[in-house]
Amino acid sequence: MKYIKCILSLTLICAVIAVMLAAANYITAPVIAQNESSAANDALLVVMPDGTDFTAVDLAEYELPASVVEAYTEASGGVVVKLNATGLSPNMIIMVGVSADGTVTGATCISSEETYGYEKTYGENVTGATIDTIDTIDTVSGATKTTGGYRSAVRDALNAAIILGGGEAAKTEEEIFAENLAAALPEADGFTSVFMLDTIEGIEGAYSANNGVGYVICVNDKFIATDANGKVISEGITTEEKAVATSAVATILSWVLTPVDITAYADMPEAVLAAYITESGNYVLELKASGYGINGDKYSKSGEYIYIKVSVTPAGKIIACETTSQKETDGFGAACGEPSFYSQFNGKTADTYGEVDGVSGATVTTKGYMTAISRVFEAVTVLTGGANNETAE
Amino acid sequence: MKQQNNLSILLKGILRENPVFVLILGTCPTLATTTSVVSAIGMGLATMAVLICSNIFISLLRKLIPDEVRIPCYIVVIAGFVTLVQMFMHAYLPAMYEMLGVYLALITVNCIILGRAEMFAGKNTVGKAALDGIGMGIGFVLALLSISTIREVLGNGSFAGIALPFFSTHKISVMTQAPGGMLVYGIMIAVVNKITNGKAIKKKEFSCAGCPTASTCHGGCATEAKEDK
Numbered sequence: 085m086k087y088i089k090c091i092l093s094l095t096l097i098c099a100v101i102a103v104m105l106a107a108a109n110y111i112t113a114p115v116i117a118q119n120e121s122s123a124a125n126d127a128l129l130v131v132m133p134d135g136t137d138f139t140a141v142d143l144a145e146y147e148l149p150a151s152v153v154e155a156y157t158e159a160s161g162g163v164v165v166k167l168n169a170t171g172l173s174p175n176m177i178i179m180v181g182v183s184a185d186g187t188v189t190g191a192t193c194i195s196s197e198e199t200y201g202y203e204k205t206y207g208e209n210v211t212g213a214t215i216d217t218i219d220t221i222d223t224v225s226g227a228t229k230t231t232g233g234y235r236s237a238v239r240d241a242l243n244a245a246i247i248l249g250g251g252e253a254a255k256t257e258e259e260i261f262a263e264n265l266a267a268a269l270p271e272a273d274g275f276t277s278v279f280m281l282d283t284i285e286g287i288e289g290a291y292s293a294n295n296g297v298g299y300v301i302c303v304n305d306k307f308i309a310t311d312a313n314g315k316v317i318s319e320g321i322t323t324e325e326k327a328v329a330t331s332a333v334a335t336i337l338s339w340v341l342t343p344v345d346i347t348a349y350a351d352m353p354e355a356v357l358a359a360y361i362t363e364s365g366n367y368v369l370e371l372k373a374s375g376y377g378i379n380g381d382k383y384s385k386s387g388e389y390i391y392i393k394v395s396v397t398p399a400g401k402i403i404a405c406e407t408t409s410q411k412e413t414d415g416f417g418a419a420c421g422e423p424s425f426y427s428q429f430n431g432k433t434a435d436t437y438g439e440v441d442g443v444s445g446a447t448v449t450t451k452g453y454m455t456a457i458s459r460v461f462e463a464v465t466v467l468t469g470g471a472n473n474e475t476a477e
Numbered sequence: 478m479k480q481q482n483n484l485s486i487l488l489k490g491i492l493r494e495n496p497v498f499v500l501i502l503g504t505c506p507t508l509a510t511t512t513s514v515v516s517a518i519g520m521g522l523a524t525m526a527v528l529i530c531s532n533i534f535i536s537l538l539r540k541l542i543p544d545e546v547r548i549p550c551y552i553v554v555i556a557g558f559v560t561l562v563q564m565f566m567h568a569y570l571p572a573m574y575e576m577l578g579v580y581l582a583l584i585t586v587n588c589i590i591l592g593r594a595e596m597f598a599g600k601n602t603v604g605k606a607a608l609d610g611i612g613m614g615i616g617f618v619l620a621l622l623s624i625s626t627i628r629e630v631l632g633n634g635s636f637a638g639i640a641l642p643f644f645s646t647h648k649i650s651v652m653t654q655a656p657g658g659m660l661v662y663g664i665m666i667a668v669v670n671k672i673t674n675g676k677a678i679k680k681k682e683f684s685c686a687g688c689p690t691a692s693t694c695h696g697g698c699a700t701e702a703k704e705d706k
Contacts, residue, residue, distance in 0.1 A: 090546045097538065097550050101557030108561050112568035119571050 128156055128164045131190035131207075132181030135162055146247055149240035153177075155248060160184055163245040166194075169237035171230035173197040178207075178234060180241035184249075188213045191238055202227035206234050215242040219256070228416065228445045268307035268318060271297045277423070280404040281339045281362050281395050286328040290336060299336070301329040313337075341368055344467065351466045353459040357391075359467065366403060368395045369463055373456035375410065375449040376417045390420060390449070392456055394429070400464050402437070405429035405457070417449030434461040486605055490612035497620035498669040502588040506580050507621060508658040514637045517625035518618065519573045523562050523581060525614025528590050529607060530558045532598040536606035539599050551594045552585070559585045589617060620665070627661050628652045 128138050141155040141163075148155065154166035161184030169176040176196040181189035191207035202224050209221055209231075218239045223231040246252065255263070265275050272293030280290070288302040298311045303325045309317040314333030316326045341360035344367075346352045352359075360368040372389035388411035395403040407421045419425055420443050428440035437457050442450035496502045503524070510520040534554050535542075542550045563581055566574045574581065584590070593613055598606040630636055632652030634645030651657045 086543070086545075090543045093542055094546050094550055094553070097542070097553050101553055105557060105560055105564075108564045112564040115568035116564075119568065123571075 127179065130192055131179045132158060132162055132164050133190070135164065135181065138164065141248060148244045148247055151237055151240045152244050155244060157248065162189065163248050165241040165244045167237040167240055169233045171196065171198050171203060171233035176203055176233060178237045180238050182242055182245035186214050186242065186245060188238060188242065193234070198230045202230050203234055206231050210235065210238045213238065215239070215246065218242060223444065226445045229414070264307045265291055265300050268300045269293055269298055269309040275300065278336055279393065279395065279406055281368060282335065282364050282366055283403055284332045284335055287332050290332055299333050301332045303328050349466045353462050355456050355459040356463045359463065366395055366397050367464060367467055368393065369460055371456045371459060374452040375412050375420065376446065377411055390453060394460050396460055396464055398464065398468050400433055400461050402429050402432050402460065412446065412449050417443060417446035419443045419446065420449050420453055429457060483605065483608055486608045487612040490609070490616035491619060492669065493673055495616040495620055495669060496589040496613050497617060498666050500592070502592055503617060506583065506587060507624065508655065508662065509580050510577065511621055511625035511628050511658060512653045513629050513633070514622065514625045516576050517621035519577055520580060521618030521621045523566065523577070524584050524587060524589065524617055526562055527555065527558045527584055528593060528614045529610035531555045531590055531594060532606040532610035533603055535594045535598040536601060536603045547599060551591060555590050555594070556585045589613060624661050624665060628657060632657055
């Protein structure tokens, strides 16, 4: 009886409290829901001040960019997108408002783990951008990774707005170029840019299939595919274009490199690791550059050199330049491994190589790279019999 | 326990039996929420509301609750009222709800509330229990207000978020941190002890007879303490 009384008492008290809580929940739940909705709307209004009646989008119904974590449509056709971007660190959460006409109405970083705080103000730079202009907005020097990641997220938001509006996402120039290559030679398993040992007139670029099935030669903005022996596969091209592509592949296949004994040249710069000569008399040099990894004893980020391959005419004009390996800092000096940087040296001479744009936010890397390029011209002078060791610096 | 008049019940919690400075209860929320005056007042009023309601409820049911299950019953009642306060604060004072965070839910385990339920509400009439809740609640609010005023003014150079001349440019940052909280708390206890001339802590209510675990302990801890000495 005593235990039953205990059980009944406790049960009764629990029941009374449960009823009280249920009543309180009945009163407060709608108010809490309204408050939370209002708070969420306030955050959306920061990036879309004129927006009204925001409605959450079910992301499962659309194929949006992977960085999109939430999306809201508003009454006038605008879209607010919440993205998880990667800057110098992951989890840079950005809100972007896009109006019905595809213009960024505002962008703000809600939270991040970046180091310098540029993500807090970069939103002002992208406001007013469209899918056509977003890539023309500069990143901030010294925060290339952060602002580059931010800009990429805004591009994703603009694409998401297009998709939510029933359109197709815009492609980057690189994506379009890669698609054109693949369309020209579908059997290829990826492409590698051919390192040019000589200037081939009439072509804008040459790419070899990674699986060896052939080449794609760019002539007059056309992508002309050939097989591994240079026989043109593509159709709908002129006879002249076909001849140029065939000749280009024949030239590429004819290239033979003969090693040069650099130890025989006392004045050969130390940066030159190996040298080769082609049948046409051009040189191919392999060099090491002291970037952020090797710069005296002051820096020791990676402890690795930057390795560069350069083809150059006997007259000292660079035909092609390529970074073969590097371990510079991600987001900064590592950009020296990008074609957009090293291809700037193509066609440059000892007088003009200094005109190229350095790697943003990587002064030490740029300086080391430029020094290595200057050694190319010194090496050519030595190889061609000159005794001039004066650098172009 | 000798009979106390209503005014005495109401006033004792403010100074002579102040729950924070004399009973040394509710130390965790006291230190945690006194970095700013606003959060201290919020915590004080929330605790006061729970204290009054739970005291009344427990006093109402004191004859129905068997002695064996009184502590679980008290906990259920207190947790229920804390959840009620949480719900209403979330709905109507969302900024305060965000500010207090987890400490709001932790009112459930605030020793002041369980202590008053066990020591007073479970043994007195509804009216006296309500007065005790109000008195102790006011005492708790005043204690938090005094500590938070000192900490915010000296540590943050402001009062209730309003910047104060001189103090805002001469901040003592440690005052907003845990060591500063302990320092102010200790000084305040000493001040109250001085004002009450040490009499407050000698009251029987805070001896073994007033202890929540007296029925099971039978003064054992006090005996052990003497033996240790």
